Each structure stands twice: as structure tokens, then as C-alpha cells.
Amino acid sequence: MLGTGILKGLLVTAKNFTGSYHDPKRMVTVEYPEQKTVLPENYRNFPFLVSESADDPMGTLRCVACQICEKECPPQCIIIEKSKDKKPDAAGKQQFYPAIFSIDTSVCMSCQICVEVCPFDSIKMDKVFEIAATDRFQDLLLTRDRLAKSNSYYHQIHPEEAAEVDGRLAAERKIAEEKAKAAAAAKAAAAKPAASVNPASAPAAPAPKTPPPAA
């Protein structure tokens, strides 16, 4: 009979109308400035540089200016200039650091390929999205000082991911130390027989080399 389809349609919208007063699933509005939706943990916006300590973020950058991310970035929006001198990093080894590291956020499309290819876990994705800028040019070129943020900040925005990264770094550092200790021990053992050529047999064979570090 003509009109039944239309009446059914009207009933559906009426149900939605009454539903919007008591059924939270139907009322989807989030009044933005007052209420904010919780961002999921994996959310990514523009990248930022991880630095070891919070008090001197610029000084203790984890980045060693290897420029892999500059090459791999699809829209070529990362600008890196390696420093001339070296600086001790967290493990005490002398490493370069980026004298200039800026990301042109008007070009960056937050695709996080730089995070994937970075071998030193020194660049991660940030979660700040309220970054309106007045000057179209210089404000959108995030220089090193605006990019550097502390590891504790990283733990704050990506808790699980940060924990897993720190665990991996700590493990690598432990293996590196063991290898260094083993190498030092082996060098010391090799040096001793050469130094004192006493007829007694060389002291017990140097400590068995620790198993090669897990790949």
C-alpha cells in the first residue's frame, strides 16, 4: 500500500530521536573544547627526537646524525647537518650529534617511515595535534630545540612502546658491555703472556670467550 515504506522510515528516525535522549551509543557528539576524546596509544602525528635526560634535552639527544631517515623520508622533509665534533652518548661512546635537525611540518605527512628505519630508536611519533601556527613559514619548520623531548615524555605518550624500546636498548647495552669486558679480558690475557715470558705455562686459558652476542 502506498506510503507504508515512508511510514517505516519515519518510525526509524523517531526511534533515533527518542534514543538520542537515553541511549549513549546513539548520541555520538563530543563537545570538543570542553570534552576531549582519549587518543589511542598508537596515535601518531609529527615526529620528535628522543633525548636521554629531561633537564638537558638538547644536549643528550639519542640521534647520531646517521641521516638514514633523511634519505628514506618519502617527501624529503627532514634536514640534518652532522656536527664536526663528537660527544659521548648514553653508553659513553663518542658519537656525532646533529648540529641542525629540522622537520618541515608543512611537508611532513606523519607516515612514521623515519621511525621504522631509524636504527637507534632516536625518533618517535608525537601525539600533539593542536599545533596551529601563525607564521606559515618559520613556525612550521620545527627546529631541533622544538623537536627534542625527553624519554620520560616518550614514556608518557606511548607507555607500552616506550617500555619495549627501553627494554631492548638496555639488553643491547648489556650485551655491548659484556662484549667489551670479554674483549678487554681477552686483550689483557693476550698482553700478559707476551709481557712475562716465564717458563711456567701461561696461566689458565683466558676466561672462555662469552658466547657470541645473540644476533
Place this chain on the structure above:
Amino acid sequence: MSAVPFLERAPIELRDWFVQLLPGPLQWLTHHLITVVAILAVFGLFFAFTTVAERKLLGRLQNRLGPNRAGVPKFSILPWHLRHKLWGLTQPFADAVKALTKEDIVPTAADKVLHFLAPVIIVGFSLMGFAVLPFGRLLIPVELDAALLYFFAAGAATELAIFMAGWSSHNKYSLLAAMRALAQLISYELPLILSVVPIILVTGTLSTSAIVHAQGFWTFGLLPHWFVFTPWGAAGFVIFLVAALAESNRSPFDLPEAESELIAGHLTEYSGFKYALFFMAEYFGLTALSGLGVTLFLGGWQAPCAFLEFIPSYLWFMGKLVGMIMFFIWVRGTLLRLRIDQLTRLSWKFLVPLALLNLGNAAFWVLSAHWAGPLQLVRWAVSLAVIVIPFVVMGRSITTGYGPRSYRYAP
């Protein structure tokens, strides 16, 4: 005058008290001037809050809140400045300010005079319809004997204004839309008037207040004698609703400003205050038509039951008016738009024949008024049959070839 309860008489008493303060010759003028100002004030506010009610109701239909951001002005007269945004009720005033301050662009190729006159005419004529609507037992602006004739005469001029707007904008889209609007309005003028004629036939008068008085009785104090509760009245009301939707260019028939095809139809070249005037005229037209619908079919200011008489009559009128406008908004939130040829086919091939049949039905109703006892049931049955059977038959003929389909799946 005194038998009527105080609230009922209050507006009239106020006006008379004020009028006799003035010297003689001015009295007649201020008497009518106050009525005009009262109508403009009441229905101006009614228009304002209809727009925000529409947006909030549509919002709720679509699982979202309507507008609730327009703030309360700093220097508000309220005792303290409200942090609360009053659920968006200040939105219409914000819209009004925006409409006034927006730049009013007139295209160079436009016919300036016509372009300026179109909104003036459309608002003027759509307001004239309010003169004959009985808002309350005593609140009737003009007691016209040929009130309905006057109402439809005033309403017909809006088509002229729409075509003036379309033509004078000198724009391909608005010309196409103006022609569409004309086709639609003319083809729906007929069912609108034909759905009203049975009432004139039954009540025998054209005056709206007499029609409302004719619906004044209640059987057993509970069942009102509104015309909508008679078979021919119900059919007439349905046809009236469909035609009123088309006359005021609302939802299933909002072809003239069909955004998806012709941007804003004949309003493309209007901006600023003129666009707001068109917008206001559309709402005034809608309110006038639903006011007429309430007066003719839903018993105007009559209370639904005898014992509810103590509530002032104009509140009943306003309640029914708000109910009808809510129905229009609800329809706007649900239905799709008809194509121009389907729209006119629906009017000429479906509504007009039904309305004519309804005329015959009302005539039978009048002639069989004196049938006694069990014959009343026969009378009702015949009257119902006369309208329902053609509705079903013609409904099936108009939807030949359309129907739900079943689908096969790949082997």
C-alpha cells in the same frame, strides 16, 4: 464578555484599555495597529525559535546535539551573567545579526529593480495570510466572511515573487530552478484548495471563525467533533499536508533549492539580508499554512475535551501549530526528494482525483446526516470505502514497475 474566563479576555481587555486612552480619530487606527504589531511580534519570535527548533530536532534525529554554542550577550539583562549557553536558544538572534551584517551582493547583470522587489513581495504576501486565522476565541484579527478566499489569494502571490527572483538573477541555474518552482507551486495549488472545499461544503461558510465554531462539540465530553475525525476530513487533511509541504517548498518537494543539482535554486544570487528575508518568508508561509490546517481540520482553538476548556484557547491553537511544524521537521529529516516529473505526476494523477472524490464523499456525508441509529455505521462505512478503495487502487497504479526486489547470488 464577563462569562468568558479572565485569561481568555486578557489580551482584548489590554488592547481596549490602551485604545480608549487615545483621542477619538486615532482609536480605530491604533486598534488595528496593535493587532498587526502583536502578530508580527508573536510570529516573528515563533519564526526565530522554529529555525532553532528545526536544527535541534534534526540534530537529535541524526544522533547529534543541535546548535548550543551561541552565547548569552555580556550585557544581558539577566541578574547575573549566565555561564550556561541556554541550550542554544540564543542561536536565532546570532543568525539574525549574521544575516544583517553579511554583505549583500547584487550581480551586475541582474535586473536591479526586480532583484530588490522579489524578497519584499514574498515576505509581504506570506504575512498577509495571518490576517484571517482565528488564534483564539476572541483573538481573530479580521472577521472576514470570505476568509479562505482571501487566504489563498494572498498565498498565490508568492509564486510570482519566486519567479521574479529566478529571472532577475540572470543566472542559468536560478532560471532553471524558477521554472521548476513555478511548475511545482501551480500543480500543488489545486490539491491544496480542493482539499479545503469539502469543509466549506459541510460548514456552508468561508469564514474561518465559523468553521472553528462548527467543530466545537464533544460527544460524551471526550470525542471532539474536529473534522479530521471524519473519513472525508482525514483524507482532506492528508492531501492538505502533502500539498502544504509542496507549497512551502519543504522536504520531499524542496526542488527549487535542491542543493544536489542546482546549488540554491532561485536563491543562488541572493546573500545577506535579502537571503534572510527569503528564508523568513518560507517559514512565515509554512506557519500560515499549518495555522490554516489547524483551523480547518484540527478544530482551531477548540480544546480536545470538554473539561479542558479552562485552558485559554490561544494556547490550544499554539500547541497544535507547534505539533504540525514538528511533524514537518520530522518529515524533512527522513524523506528523499522527488524528481520534478514525479512530483507533478503525483499531483495531477493522484492528489487531484483523490481530492475530487473526497468532494463527492463530503457531499454524501452532508446528505446522509439525518440517517438514524444503525444507519450511522453504514454511513461511516460507505464514506470510508469511497476514499480508501480508490486510494489503494490508484496507489498501486502509480507505483507500477517499482517494488522491492530479491537478489540471486553467484553459483
Place this chain on the structure above:
Amino acid sequence: MSCSDQTGLDAELLAFGRQSGPTVRAVHDQFHGDLLEVSMGPQHPSTHGVFRMVATLDGEQIVKLKPVFGYLHRNHEKIAENTTYLGSMPYTDRLDYLCSMTTNWAYALAVEKLSGQAVPDRAQYLRIIMGELTRLVNHSCLVGFLFNDLGTSFTPLLYAFREREKILDLFESLSGSRMMCNYQRFGGCRVDPSPAWLAAARALVDNFPRFLDEYERMLTGNEIMLARTQGVGRLDPAHAVNAGLTGPVLRASGVDYDIRKVDGYGFYPRFDFRVPLGAHGDTYDRYMMRILEMRESVKILQQAFKDLPAGPIMDPKAKIRGFRPKPGEAYGRIEGPKGELGFYLISDGSPNPYRYRVRPPSLINLTLLEEMCLGHTIADSVVILGSIDIVLGEVDR
């Protein structure tokens, strides 16, 4: 816009090309009064982006309709020739920006075919889950936009968006971005969904049919909908096949061709699902195809969630950097929500592809737009365009 003269062509074109459509397209100007040429677009509320239709109208009826593209042309293929294989992956999100996961999958499939890269089981299942979720997103979007073109004031669109947002929230919590997911890699996926994510996805998929029922109850039986879409934009199966139309538009005309069944790529042969076919090939059938396909996708998703295997999500031998496939070429295609989405790659051994070609279903589905719109009114042309489902990012590349 010179109207092509017919005389010079041989019979084949006339047999297939210009003869179809409700009325023979014979432009007899002399006694039809002057024709009105209306250009709809590129800024037009209902052309789904920057797409222009130059329609020649005889009163309300369309006599000639020439689509104009290129307003969003970024030469994605030239950019791809200057970046590495991995570097093009985020750009594939920007092709069909409504279904980034399926475009990623098509590109990953093509590169894996080019380099002979294996993909672990769990990754295949995840790709099917993401692909079918994207199909739900795309089809609900399309149906919402179609009703907007038909003239409802946003109500069906907002119901569709309410469901779409729930799925996009899942994508955001998994890949980091709602629409630009950049989730697939050559040899697997990038992120392993957590059990909480899988539970949320399963709950969403289980009550998705409730949304479809509400939609069907509200609109499928609606008389105005039947009047506006049935018999509008009829498409003849033979012309559709010859014009290379694919996806729901083709199946609405009754041609049984679904690449998930034909090629059986990924693990689709393991899933039992049906392919709906239309009978009339008009706008109503195209709308119903999407609704029925959404129901089939829900079935696939439920099966996928049930037997999602454990294991690695990335082939251990897959290399992120320094990926150099051996010289050769490959054409990988998938059944995207809009039709057959293909990537044709020619490699010369260097890290950048020598030739990178995207087969855009949206562009090719527009081939017969003129034949479908002839004889209909301008209001119908908008509805027909809406039912073909084009996204300008993919049309113009």
C-alpha cells in the same frame, strides 16, 4: 569540446559504444529548441570532489555529457618513480583516501609478486580483516553519499558515518591514523593487533548487521527511493564488460566477476562467502549490491576472527631498507571496494621502480557515465554519478 563525428568510425565502435542507453543519442538540434549547456563542477556540492560534468540539456533531459578530470592530478606515478618502493607506500593511502588499507594491500601484493616475497599466515588473515573492514567503511560512506544526492538532509549519511567512525577508531588505535593507515609492508603487516583490539573489532562486527537492518528498514522500501532509483541509469551487461567496469557496478548488471573468487588471492579461498548479483543494472541494484556486500563482508570478518592463527606478522627475511627486487614486471590486482584495483610494476633492479602504474577503478567505471545518463534529467545524472562511487584522488592520481 568537439563532439566526435560518428561517420569516420568503423562498425565495432557503433556496435558497442554509442548505441546503448535509454534513448539513441541522436542530437537533432533543429526542432528541439536551443540546448542549454550547464557545467556541473568542479566546485559542485554533489560531484564527490573536483570533477566536472559538462551537460548539454534539452529542457531537463540530458542530451550530451562530457566528464572532465584532472583537477586533482598530482602525477603520483612520476613521484613513485623517484622514491623507493617503501617510500611509495604512504602515498598509496592518498590514492583512494576512503580505503587506504585495501590500496596498501594491492600495492604490497604487486611488490610481493614482483620480488617473490612470502607472507606469513597471520599477516594474510590480518590483511583480509583490514580489507573487509575497509569495504564496510567504503560501502557505508557510498550509501550515505548516495542518499545525500537523492535529497535527504544528511540523516542517512550521519547514520552511516556513525558506523564508519567506529571502524576508523579501530584503524586509528591499530595503525596510528584514521584514514592514512600505511599499515601493510612487503611481506606482512606493520603492527600486531592486541587482544583488546581484536575483541573490540569482533564486537563491532557482530552488531554491524543491526545498523544494516535499521538502514534497510528506513530506506530500502521507501516509495520515493524506489521511484527515484529503479530504472535510472540502466547498464547493459555486455557494454559493462566491454567498457571494463568492475566491482559492484558490474555485478549490479548481473556479470559474475569478483576477483576474490576469480584470482583467489590472499586466503580468500578458505572463506565461504557469496557474491550478490543484480538483475536490472540500475541505480537501485547498485545500491543493493553495496548493502548485500556489506552483509557478506560481516560474514567473512566473523570467520576471520574465529580462526585467526598466531605467529609472526612479518616475514623474517623481508627487508625494510635497501629493497631491490630483481629486474622484471608484475601486475597485482585485488577486489577493492570500488572495483579491480591493480598495480603494474616494472623493476630494473634499482631501489626505485622503473614504471609504477595504478589501475584506477574509479576512472574506468566512469567510461559509460554518458551512456547511462542520456535521456535522464539532471537530477538523475547526479544520482547515477553517486551510484558509480568515484573518489577523485584515485581518478586523477
Place this chain on the structure above:
Amino acid sequence: METIEQIRDRLVARFPAARVELVTNPGPAAEHSLLLDAAHAHDLAVFLRDDPALRLDYCSNVTGVDWPDKEITDVTKTTVPDPAGGQPKIVEQKTTRLQPGCLEVVYHLYSMALKHGPVIIRLRTANRSDQVTLPSLTPVWRACDFQEREVYDLYGIVFSRHPDLRRILMWDEFKDHPMRKDYVEPDDYEWEPTAHGAVAEKHKAHLPPPAATPEAKP
């Protein structure tokens, strides 16, 4: 479906005058293709579409490929017997020859009726400069309509007897063909505030000496 070789033999048998060569695809995908000569392309295409065994009624993909002129240095090893009776010495001679480039169109054909996989045919132009016309296959498969227009627009291959050969993506007044390998983009220079890498060079070329270069690197 028959293998690509069987199809080639049937084509050659059916059209003795046509030259049909097999182009092997070295990659693991092993999708070999048939190179058809331009003159008979139309008839071969109609045969491929109408042959009851093949029924390739669906042309899925039309791609333009640009093969620029290539310097091929092939190293020939010749064994020169050592006059002093020692073991023969291997002398390598490098001969460089110029392989003329061409513009190529690749068609991926499928059958929707019999649901079998791609048969790939290629058409090559004589050279890259003046003889760049190929027969259009739009009369055979309407699917090639827009894709051939795109190949014409981006590669410059003129398709003869195409119903409506106009530019599809670039604007009509655009002169060059952007997807060719030797395409030089117009030097419509815009001031780049944060220019780096290749853009920085173009930046320097345009601006007066360094005094005015904006401090791109803070």
C-alpha cells in the same frame, strides 16, 4: 587457459603476415607477453576477443612505458691463442652500440566469460620522436578509452582512430608529456621558504648571490 606460447603459435598460424614475438619476463612473477606489430594489432585484438577458446572480453589495464635510447656495452670475450705456446689469453673487447628507444603500450587482457588470467600484449612505436602513432584498441575494448587518452596525455603516443583523443589529466594547452623519462619540468620557480636538497639548488640558481638567500638553515 593455454600457455602464452600456444597463443602465439595460434596467432601466427591465423595471421601469417603478422609478426608476433614473445617477450619474457625475467622476474619471479613470470608474466610473459606478446609483442604485436602495429599494422595487424587491430585484427589480432579482435581475434583475441572473439576466439571461443580465449574470449578475452575484458581489457583490464593499459599502461604506457617509455624506453629511452640506451647505450649498451656488451663485452665480448675472445680467446687469443698465445703465439708463445702458453695457455690462450682471454681478451675482452667492449663494443658500445646504441639501442634505439621506443614508446610502448602494454595491455592486460582477461576473460570475464571464462574467468582466466592475464594475456599481456605490447605495442611499440618505431621511435620516440616523430613516428609515435599506434592503432587504438578502443573500438575493440571500450575500456581502453580513458586509459589510452591518459597514455596520449602523459607519454605522447598518438592513437589512430581513437574516438575522442584529447588530454585527460593535464589541461589542454599543456605542451609536453610529463611521464617521459627525459621530461624536464618547467622552471616555474616559486620562492621556497624552507628549501633543502634539490629544491635548494634550484633556489640558488634563481636568487641573486647569497646576500639575499633567506636563512633556510637556522
